Amino acid sequence: MNQVVIVICDSLRADLITATDAPFLSELAQRSARFANHAGVFPSTTRTSAASIATGCLPARHGLLGNTMALDEGDGLVCLSVGKPDFRDRLHRATGRTLHVPTLAERVGHAGGTAIAISNVSPGAAYFLDPDGYGWVYNPAGSFGPARRPLPEGEGLALSKGAAGDDAATERFCEDVLCRRAPSVALLWLSEPDYTGHHTPLGGPAHRQAIASADANVRRVALTVSRLDPAGRRILFIVGSDHGMETVAETIDLAFLLIEAGLKRAPNSSDVVVAPNGSAALLYFSDPEGPLVGKVAQFLRAQNWVGRMFVGPELAEVGLPTGSAMRIALTLKSEQRANQHGVPGHSHIVRDWLEPKDVTGFGQHGGLGRNEQSPFLLVSGGGFTPGVRSRRSSLTDIAPTVLRHLGLPSAGMDGRPLPH
Ligand SMILES: [Zn+2]
Structure with missing residues (x-):
């Protein structure tokens, strides 16, 4: 055979x-x-x-949808690491499937x-x-x-x-x-x-x-x-x-910036939940049809560290679902500048509070950069x-x-x- x-x-x-x-x-x-x-x-x-x-x-x-995903297990959306041994069971309990x-x-x-x-x-x-x-x-x-x-x-x-x-x-x-x-x-x-x-x-x-x-x-x-x-x-x-992989340039604390801009209530609030994915982030909304989606998109459009952004129906362009609580996906800005060893490609990344270590100058991925x-x-x-x-x-x-x-x-x- x-x-x-x-x-x-x-x-x-x-x-x-x-x-x-x-x-x-x-x-x-x-x-x-x-x-x-x-x-x-x-x-x-x-x-x-x-x-x-x-x-x-x-x-x-x-x-x-990523290395991290927001899941509603009964108390509103919470960002979880997909990598943990129990995530598969939690996803199955919360959604009835894997x-x-x-x-x-x-x-x-x-x-x-x-x-x-x-x-x-x-x-x-x-x-x-x-x-x-x-x-x-x-x-x-x-x-x-x-x-x-x-x-x-x-x-x-x-x-x-x-x-x-x-x-x-x-x-x-x-x-x-x-x-x-x-x-x-x-x-x-x-x-x-x-x-x-x-x-x-x-x-x-x-x-x-x-x-x-x-x-x-x-x-x-x-x-x-x-x-x-x-x-x-x-x-x-x-x-x-x-x-x-790309080399990490800067680390952006996206959740903090949303709070500072008055677009998110608190670090653990479920109105808008940031799911960091290295050089990309996916944003989930407790009210996916509500006006907050547009306000957050407008804020992000003005940030110079954002690379590409996909909102609502545009998510289909990059193979993401359009009907879920996740309504915005973005990549962080990348460039072809080489690192100290001559390896091309840098990108900013989104801070991941589930794994809060400084990885500036090391490899990362998640986005649509040429090298990742x-x-x-x-x-x-x-x-x-x-x-x-x-x-x-x-x-x-x-x-x-x-x-x-x-x-x-x-x-x-x-x-x-x-x-x-
Ligand atoms: Zn991998």
């Missing part, structure tokens, strides 16, 4: 794949279909991207196949690959089997983010998942170079080492894949990233021929490509199968 193996190197920008830092990926790119015009989703955050890779849909359709569309794990499960994911990033990003438990999801915060049955501690994933944890996750992926269990869809989500990029300058020695770590782990998986399928036809091998919107994608095996594809592709094209290889339909997705 055909199989698919996917590896995601979190945050790895296409332009930072060089022969020095990522020798294996550079070589793999020569013998893969390389999608040179590959785009992320908006917000360009890991949890939203994970849901888009899993469903082939944009956030408007799958419903997971993602609004089926995942690869669900579609493959219904067809009699299996899906196994090992994810060394936040529990939220891991669990939204398969939030309703059709396959297996392994994450250091807790691992689940079918029907979301918690796996005993010994079967779980006792790792931490960073290169050492990624190495151990990769070993487990190759030995246990690929060689022993051979599922229809196997996905490995590495924490590097995202983990290091968030607390060191992009292109600095630590960040470059983190890129090398991801490169070495992709190599381990690729060697396993070619051992299992020497002809390179049965296994479709997909390697990519979810988004890139430049993930990479390499596809080999399964009939893909080497060469550059310059047609625009998206994270949402991965799931339909997976289903085509498995002989399954991909109706109801925003993405399209990638050209061989």
Whole structure:
């Protein structure tokens, strides 16, 4: 039976794949279909991207709107981190569902196949690959089997983010998942170079080492894949990233500025709730039809740190829903100025009071900046021929490509199968 193996190197920008830092990926790119015009989703955050890779849909359709989201659990809208282990259950309790569309794990499960994911990033990003438990999801915060049955501690994933944890996750992926269990869809989500990029300058020695770590782990998986399928036809091998990064310029305290402008009552008030998403923010309103939406939009339009803004029906232009309590999405201003290591791209970010640390000069993402919107994608095996594809592709094209290889339909997705 055909199989698919996917590896995601979190945050790895296409332009930072060089022969020095990522020798294996550079070589793999020569013998893969390389999608040179590959785009992320908006917000360009890991949890939203994970849901888009899993469903082939944009956030408007799958419903997971960022790394943070405002949720009304009975006492009005409150901003919560989607990354926490309990967010999936809280979302389900508050709204009666998780993602609004089926995942690869669900579609493959219904067809009699299996899906196994090992994810060394936040529990939220891991669990939204398969939030309703059709396959297996392994994450250091807790691992689940079918029907979301918690796996005993010994079967779980006792790792931490960073290169050492990624190495151990990769070993487990190759030995246990690929060689022993051979599922229809196997996905490995590495924490590097995202983990290091968030607390060191992009292109600095630590960040470059983190890129090398991801490169070495992709190599381990690729060697396993070619051992299992020497002809390179049965296994479709997909390697990519979810988004890139920009260097943080300034941090804007958006909620405070709204309070100061008389547009928000208090830090925890639910009249307007800011959901910070790195270099983007989504604003939720307790009265989405009320006049406050227009007043806040007018205020934001006058701010020189705002990049692009989408209000009401304009949200559809960037793949966001138009009928929810979230009525304004904005990106912060970005520019191509290089950092001290020659890596282009700076952006302002929105202060996140759930994680209030100073990250000026380090990597961040979430918006529509050129560098955070430049993930990479390499596809080999399964009939893909080497060469550059310059047609625009998206994270949402991965799931339909997976289903085509498995002989399954991909109706109801925003993405399209990638050209061989
Ligand atoms: Zn990410």
